[in-house]
Amino acid sequence: MLLDQIFRGASPSAxxxxxxxxxxxxxxxxxxxxxxxxxxxxNREAPCWDxxxxxxxxxxxxLELPELxxxxxxxxxxxxxxxERIVGWMEERGTAVQAxxxxxxxxxxxxxxxxxxxxxxxGAFYAQAPGCRPLEELLAVPxxxxxxADDMGRLGQLRREIASCLxxxxxxxxxxxxxxxxxxxxxxxxAAYREQYASLYCYVSEELAAPDRELSRYHQxxxxxxxxxxxxxxxxxxxxxxxxxxAWYADRLLAWYHPLKENTAHRVTAYVEEYVGKHYxxxxxxxxxxxxxxxxxxxxxxxxxNTRGVTIQNYLSDYRLRMACKLLRNTAVKVSRVGQMxxxxxxxxxxxxxxxxxxxxxxxxxxxQCGEDTxxxx
Numbered sequence: 247m248l249l250d251q252i253f254r255g256a257s258p259s260a261x262x263x264x265x266x267x268x269x270x271x272x273x274x275x276x277x278x279x280x281x282x283x284x285x286x287x288x289n290r291e292a293p294c295w296d297x298x299x300x301x302x303x304x305x306x307x308x309l310e311l312p313e314l315x316x317x318x319x320x321x322x323x324x325x326x327x328x329x330e331r332i333v334g335w336m337e338e339r340g341t342a343v344q345a346x347x348x349x350x351x352x353x354x355x356x357x358x359x360x361x362x363x364x365x366x367x368x369g370a371f372y373a374q375a376p377g378c379r380p381l382e383e384l385l386a387v388p389x390x391x392x393x394x395a396d397d398m399g400r401l402g403q404l405r406r407e408i409a410s411c412l413x414x415x416x417x418x419x420x421x422x423x424x425x426x427x428x429x430x431x432x433x434x435x436x437a438a439y440r441e442q443y444a445s446l447y448c449y450v451s452e453e454l455a456a457p458d459r460e461l462s463r464y465h466q467x468x469x470x471x472x473x474x475x476x477x478x479x480x481x482x483x484x485x486x487x488x489x490x491x492x493a494w495y496a497d498r499l500l501a502w503y504h505p506l507k508e509n510t511a512h513r514v515t516a517y518v519e520e521y522v523g524k525h526y527x528x529x530x531x532x533x534x535x536x537x538x539x540x541x542x543x544x545x546x547x548x549x550x551x552n553t554r555g556v557t558i559q560n561y562l563s564d565y566r567l568r569m570a571c572k573l574l575r576n577t578a579v580k581v582s583r584v585g586q587m588x589x590x591x592x593x594x595x596x597x598x599x600x601x602x603x604x605x606x607x608x609x610x611x612x613x614x615q616c617g618e619d620t621x622x623x624x
Contacts, residue, residue, distance in 0.1 A: 249307035249318055252356045264353045278353060280306065281325040284346040284363050284381065285332065286314045286370035287483040298332050311360070313367040313436075325349045329378035337376060342483065344370035345378035371436040372485050389435040393442070397430050401442055404430075405449045406523075412496065413454060413516045415504035420496050428489060436485075443488050444479050447495065451475075454499065461502060468498055514539055514546055515553045518561070526566050527589045532558055566590070567603050574612040581608045 248267040252260055268275050283302060299308055299315060304323035309316040319325060325347035333345050346366055351359060362381060369384030393401070404427045411419035431442045455465035470478050475495045482488045506512040517539050522530060535558075536543040550558050566588040573584045585596030585608075600608050 247307055250309060252353060253307075253309055253316075253318075253360050260354070260357065264356075267353065275353065279321040279350050280353070281319045281321065281323050281349040282347065282351065282359060282363070282381070283317045283319060283325055283329050283332070284314050284366065284370075285317070286344040286346070286367055287341075298336050301335065302332060303328055309360075311364055314363060314370070316360075316363050321350070326378065326380075333376060333378050342376040342487075344373050344376060344384075344484070346370065346381040346384050347378060348381045368435050371439070371483070372432065374486065376484075390433055391435050391438065393430070393434045393438055397433065401427060401430055401445075405446050408446065408496075409450050409453045410520050412450065412499050413503055413520075414513075415500055415506065417497075417500050417504075420500065424489075424492065424496065428485075432485065439485055440480055440482065440488060443492055444476050446492065447475050447479060450495075450499070464502060468495060470494055510541075511549050511553045514541065514549045518546070518550050518558055522558075522562050522565050526562060526569060527587060529589075530558075530562055562589075563599060564603070567600055570596075570600060570608065571604075571611065574608055581612075584608065 248263055248270070252263045252267065264275055268278055271278070285298070299305070299317060302317050302319060302323075304320040305317050306320055307318040309318070319328070326349075329345040329347040333343060336343050346363070348359065348362075362385065366381055366384035368389045369387065372387070372389075373379070373384070404423055408420060408423045408427065411423060427442075427446065431439045434442070451465060455462045468475060470491055473481070475491055478491045479488050482491065518535055521535050521538075532543050532546060536546045539546065541549075547558060550561070554561060556564075570584050570588045573579055573587060574581075577584075579587070581597070582593040585593050588596075590596035590599070597607055600606075600611070604611055606614065
């Protein structure tokens with residue numbers, strides 16, 4: 247159709263296309279006006295999506311654009327009323343969308359309006375609730391295509407803190423950390439927002455579910471709306487949906503961990519592992535750990551050994567060596583410095599411990615480009 251070509255910027259020039267359209271319709275370029283209704287969302291395969299578009303009064307042309315479908319309507323159509331009706335019509339059928347509307351436009355504005363429609367997808371994604379708004383309202387807050395290095399570093403730290411709060415069954419802590427996480431993610435465009443929430447899910451599942459066989463079986467059952475949490479996040483229509491999926495996931499992990507919170511063995515083991523994760527590059531004091539959990543050092547040692555099957559010292563050594571593998575693989579730092587960075591003051595002792603654990607010296611391990619999956623299993 248000519249209208250479709252005009253909006254998509256096809257050859258010949260827009261002026262010629264507009265002239266052809268107006269000649270065909272028997273109107274002048276100045277007299278012809280139209281309205282726009284944009285429907286934003288990724289669920290275009292929902293049964294009601296096509297039905298909604300087809301019921302729009304006075305529709306002239308439908309454009310399928312990234313993240314939205316746009317419908318051009320004649321000048322007699324009340325765009326706001328029609329957009330509100332369509333949003334309600336789809337909500338009744340279980341599909342939430344965001345709609346934008348614009349009235350009284352000329353065809354010479356077509357290409358600029360298409361750019362505005364696509365740019366408004368960011369605002370539609372971050373809208374607080376399904377509904378319809380003037381198109382200009384969705385363009386009010388520009389978003390960054392890529393988050394800064396500082397923001398990425400803070401998100402990485404928050405992922406670790408959220409995982410730690412989950413293992414302790416601390417719902418209030420998880421909620422606070424998720425709020426901080428969301429505030430940073432919301433500075434980016436929708437693709438960056440989805441990506442960082444997907445990264446949070448993957449980090450938590452790998453850190454918590456993967457090492458625990460029983461939790462892993464439970465984790466496989468966590469499928470909102472029959473999808474994996476990852477898939478649900480990446481297909482979400484809005485930031486609100488993304489937050490809801492992660493809150494649902496966190497609530498179910500908390501339901502798993504909360505009963506364990508009162509269990510002394512779990513509490514001690516979780517604290518020791520968290521402490522080691524934060525202080526492995528320093529001198530680790532079992533006495534300090536014991537004071538923090540209110541138990542004797544010998545009792546802490548006994549509980550950890552019975553729960554994890556290894557002593558705290560052996561767990562610490564293994565953790566340090568696994569961190570050393572990451573540094574050897576991902577950096578060009580000298581072997582002696584790597585040892586210092588993971589808590590070994592004596593480079594010879596570090597090299598001997600590394601070779602005993604992995605069957606190679608640190609230099610041989612690095613030279614062989616060995617993958618972490620091969621050597622980092624406990």
